[in-house]
Amino acid sequence: MRAIVMHEVGGPEALVLEEIPVPTAGPGEVVVRTEAIGTHFADTEVRAGKYLPARPESLPAGVGFEAVGVVTETGAGVDPALLGRRRAVVLLAGAGTYAEYVAAPAAAALPVPDGVGSVDAVAVGLQAAVALGVLRAARLDGSESILIEAAAGAVGGYLLQLAREHGVGRIVATAGTPEKREHARRLGADVVIDHGVPDWPARVPEALDGGELDVVFESIGGATAGQLLGAMTPASGRIVFYGMLAAKPPEIAPTDLLARGLSLIGFGGRAGTELERIRSLHAEVLDRVAAGRLRPLVDSVMPLAEAEAAHRRLEERRGIGKIVLTP
Ligand SMILES: NC(=O)c1ccc[n+]([C@@H]2O[C@H](COP(=O)([O-])OP(=O)(O)OC[C@H]3O[C@@H](n4cnc5c(N)ncnc54)[C@H](OP(=O)(O)O)[C@@H]3O)[C@@H](O)[C@H]2O)c1
Incomplete structure (x- = not known):
């Protein structure tokens, strides 16, 4: 072969x-x-x-x-x-x-459900299952404001769709090109920021229209996550960390979390008992595709x-x- x-x-x-x-x-x-x-x-x-x-x-x-x-x-x-x-x-x-x-x-x-073709099934696959797991890890209450980094990537695009379906307040997303920002808007983002601009976190308060950020879905890593903490809701804000696209862990000081009462939650799809969890998340996302609720x-x-x-x-x-x- x-x-x-x-x-x-x-x-x-x-x-x-x-x-x-x-x-x-x-x-x-x-x-x-x-x-x-x-x-x-x-x-x-x-x-x-x-x-x-x-x-x-x-x-x-x-x-x-x-x-x-x-x-x-x-x-x-x-x-x-x-x-x-x-x-x-x-x-x-x-x-x-x-x-x-x-x-x-x-x-x-x-x-794989009969009505879902093989290309669509694999396109949804592990990234959409991870997106659903990441979304659940955030324990959203249905009205909270969220920020999704790298929203035109595969996990990011499924996270956007699943968050919209779950019900959230404002969705701020980030993407690196005009075409990707338009794509993220079409998938449900209210505001999309260019994460190619080094101080992009400074634009988040304006994107929130005076509100606060309840949850950050962190997949880039490096310095920017630490710069978002000031825009987050004190005492209940959560950062769900699931990827390091920049090949660096997020630079978040435990003392900053303590001072503002924020939480850092990790989601990893490969820890010991994960196959069971990924298996049921995978079935859920493919069922959503079969029902027309999730776009491959x-x-x-x-x-x-x-x-x-x-x-x-x-x-x-x-x-x-x-x-x-x-x-
Ligand atoms: N925890 C888990 O179990 C788990 C499972 C699967 C994936 N992941 C993680 O989720 C993240 C996304 O994975 P994916 O498969 O969805 O990726 P993908 O489809 O390849 O999308 C990644 C996009 O992220 C953006 N990006 C922003 N900063 C970047 C950087 N420094 N380097 C490269 N790309 C950057 C790029 O778009 P722009 O042009 O908009 O910048 C890129 O197209 C990865 O970190 C991956 O490791 C985690």
Whole structure:
């Protein structure tokens, strides 16, 4: 089969298309013939050797956390009725979905509703499940003002839609280009700020029209999160931290949190028992797609052979929504 293999960590050129044997299903596993493969910003971090939870333990290694396709083999202890069924493979440990076939634990092969196509299902996938988890972690009361950073990214775009559906007060979002800011407005943001301007947090009070910020969804990291604290509601303001697009943790001093009575909440999709949680969040977001309540955000569909170009698009921040590969 054709698969993307990394022989060394490095730039996008480290992704090499090769012929390798089709995997077989071990005990408790299924093999899925992929129809659509999801890309993640985190894939670029894995490829560059910068993503700690999924740094390749040995090389050569596969790349990719998720794909949707049809079950072609079931291992010992797995219900053979799964053969021929469409499943979304979501790997929280390890990687390797950039391939024509993927072996995965049966528990990591999640149902896909009939009415949802494979490209849409994988575009929603893990990022929308994470967005729903992140939203729930904030425990919003239905009228609070929120700020969503990097709102034209995949997680950001699903967070915007899910927050609107949940019910919130004002939504302030950030994005780096006029096209992305328009996209964020269409998905439900009231005001969209250019986060390419270094002192953009100074524009937040004006965007709130005199109000305060109850929740910040923090995915960029670095200095800006600390600069938002002054605009947050004292005693109840929360920062939900779930990503580090700038490759730096948010610079937030515990003493600043204490002084204003703010909380910092972490959301990580890969901690020990997360598969159960991600599985039920994944089912919920796909049900929303099937019911027309959540719009899949497909930036582009590219052949597997162009994985290198897909990673360049991710790293150059050109995507709006999710880049999908097809085998
Ligand atoms: N905690 C979890 O379980 C979990 C799971 C999945 C993803 N995540 C995290 O969620 C974040 C978003 O992931 P995603 O897959 O939605 O990403 P994505 O679709 O690639 O979108 C990322 C967007 O963020 C913006 N951005 C802002 N600052 C950036 C920077 N310094 N470097 C690169 N991009 C920057 C860019 O748009 P502009 O042009 O608007 O700047 C970029 O297009 C990542 O940090 C990822 O690691 C966390």
